[in-house]
Structure formats: C-alpha cells, structure tokens
Amino acid sequence: MYKTCLAATIAAATLIAFSVSAQDTSAAQGAYQPDQPVGSGNWFLDANVGRTNGNGDQHFGNFSNFDFAQGQRDRRTGYGLTGGYRWKVGPDVGLGVEAGYADLGNFRVRNIFNSQPVNQSSSVNALRGWIVGLNGRINLLPGWYLSAHGGYFHPNNYDHAYPYEMGGNLGTLTTGRAGQDSWYAGAGTGWDISEHFGIGLQYDYFHANAGKVIDPATGVATADLKRSTGIVSLMGEYRF
Numbered sequence: 001m002y003k004t005c006l007a008a009t010i011a012a013a014t015l016i017a018f019s020v021s022a023q024d025t026s027a028a029q030g031a032y033q034p035d036q037p038v039g040s041g042n043w044f045l046d047a048n049v050g051r052t053n054g055n056g057d058q059h060f061g062n063f064s065n066f067d068f069a070q071g072q073r074d075r076r077t078g079y080g081l082t083g084g085y086r087w088k089v090g091p092d093v094g095l096g097v098e099a100g101y102a103d104l105g106n107f108r109v110r111n112i113f114n115s116q117p118v119n120q121s122s123s124v125n126a127l128r129g130w131i132v133g134l135n136g137r138i139n140l141l142p143g144w145y146l147s148a149h150g151g152y153f154h155p156n157n158y159d160h161a162y163p164y165e166m167g168g169n170l171g172t173l174t175t176g177r178a179g180q181d182s183w184y185a186g187a188g189t190g191w192d193i194s195e196h197f198g199i200g201l202q203y204d205y206f207h208a209n210a211g212k213v214i215d216p217a218t219g220v221a222t223a224d225l226k227r228s229t230g231i232v233s234l235m236g237e238y239r240f
Contacts, residue, residue: 029091030088030090030091030092030139031091031092031139031140031141031142032088032090032091032092032093032094032137032138032139032145033088033094033195033239034142034195035195036088036195037088038088038089038090038091039087039088039089040087040088041085041086041087041088041096042085042086042239042240043083043084043085043239043240044083044084044085044086044096044237044238044239044240045081045082045083045237045238045240046080046081046082046083046098046100046235046236046237047079047080047081047082047235047236048079048080048202048204048231048233048234048235048236049077049078049079049080049233049234050077050078050231050232050233050234051076051077051078051231051232051233052076052077052078052104052105052126052229052230052231053229053230053231053232076104076105076106076108076126077105077107077108077109078102078103078104078105078126078229078231078233079102079103079107080100080101080102080103080204080231080233080235081100081101082098082099082100082101082131083098083099083100084096084097084098084099084100084135085097086135086137086239092138092139092140093136093137093138093139094136094137094138095134095135095136096134096135096136097132097133097134097135098131098132098133098134098135098149098151099130099131099132099133100130100131101128101129101130101131102128102129102131102184102204102206102231103126103128104126104127104128104206104229104231105126105127105229106126106128126229127155127156127206127208127227127228127229128155128156129153129154129155129156129206129208130153130154131151131152131153131154131184132151132152133149133150133151133152133184134149134150134151135147135148135149136148136149139192142192143191143192143193144189144190144191144192145189145190145191145192145198145200146187146188146189147187147188147189147190147200147202148185148186148187148188149185149186150183150184150185150186151183151184152181152183152184153181153182153183153184153206153207153208154181155181155182155206155208155227182206182207182208182209183207184204184205184206184207185204185205186202186203186204186205187202187203188200188201188202188203188235189201189202190202190235195239196238196239196240197236197237197238197239198236198237198239199234199235199236199237200234200235200236200237201232201233201234201235202232202233202235203230203231203232203233204230204231204233205228205229205230206228206229206230206231207228208227208228208229209227209228
C-alpha cells in the first residue's frame, strides 16, 4: 500500500511539472508570489519547531486528544527540516514536491546548559523518520496563505523495541509490523513577509504502528498499538 502511495506521489509530481511547463509565463499576476508569472517556480527550504502531543493511555495519541495546555509530561519538543520545489500553477496557487526529516521528541536543546544529554534517543526513542510528498499553498491575500502537505513517511522501527507506554522504559518486544512505512499530513496558515521569506503556524500528523506489543514482565500482548504523533509548530520558509 505504501509503495503505491510513494509511486502515486512521484506520478503526481511529474504531472504537476508537465502541466506547469505549458502555462503562460508572459506576465506576473495574482496573490501567490505576485511578482512571478504563472508557470514559474522556486526552490524552498522549510524549518519548524513545536510541541508534540502525548497522553498516558498507552499510545502516542492523535489530534482528538491533543492538549496544547498540557504540561511537560508526555509532551516533547519536535523539529523538522524540509526542502523542495513549488510551481505557481495559478494566480493564487502554488503546488510542489518536498522531502525532509522529522524528529518528534529526541532532542532537548535546553540541556546544553546542564549536564544532561541533548540527544536523548537512547532513552526516549521518540518517533522520527524521512518524508517525501506533495505540498500546496493558496494565498487569500498577497501576504496571507493557507497551506497543506502530505505523503510517504518512513519511520524509525525502534529495532523492534518499543516503550510500552509514554515515559516507560525501552526494551518491550514487538512483532514485525512495527516501523512499517506509512504516511504524514498537515495543514497550516501564515504570512509571507516578502516573496522570499514567510512564517506560519501548522499542525502535522505522522502515522505509525507498533504492531503487536508484548510486555516482557507480564507477557500481555496489545495488538495494533499506535505510536502516531502530532505536532503543533512554528515554521519558517525561505524561497530561493
């Protein structure tokens, strides 16, 4: 299924590139990159930092239980870096392709100022992985935009070891379904300060499955335990 998803992403990207090549590039127009003509495009680089969702009911959660007001427990700081190319396919619309990496809680930057490790993946091992997909923007005004993206997500597989519940010790055994390739999706809004730089707020959801999880202490198995993670973040984009 996920190979099909990846193939569909590549095919859609090829279709976008082919269609915009036939567009009229004679005049700049519209609210999206208003100084550029339809059919032109830009390389871009996105970076984001935010807070992940979390809870204590033995899974990493989803949008329905996201509580931004929740304290530090079961929630961590996540980061993402994405690059790609986006075409202006209409006066107010841009469509493109992207690839990057997301880490949803393995780094604690404030530990630079104490003796604790900044990279906590050996003890936390939060969800992380590579992404490749499509992205789109529509500018309601020359500055204000709505955005969406999504595609293929290749999560870490924990070497088939998974923390049985958020904050638990690593080492719980899992079956082969853990770490299977999956998908991600997100949406946001923001403001283009210039034609080269914009800032915004976005929510992203990274779907992943831990398979059947076996507690080595009790032998109890929990099927289809999700380790999916969401993140609300501030993002910045630079367009070349």
